[in-house]
Amino acid sequence: MKNAVDFINKWLGDITEVLKSLIVVGVIVGILFDDYFGVIEGIGRVVGQFGDGGLAGLLALMIIYMWYQKK
Secondary structure, eight states, X not given: OHHHHHHXXXXXXXXXXXXXXXXXXXXXXXXXXXOTTOHHHHHHHHHHHHHHTTHHHHHHHHHHHHHHHHO
């Protein structure tokens, strides 16, 4: 059972790394070619939602940051 959980965690970690790379590529393409896919606009929307959340948004952002620091 532990092997299955380790396998799933590794698989999800690999998918997360690929998605982070795609976001970086999307931002670079957006900067170079006028944000054709809307990646920069989407990131701006998400950051705006954290800002509109006030203290709750700040706490959520801190939790996400600490979660990524553990990896």
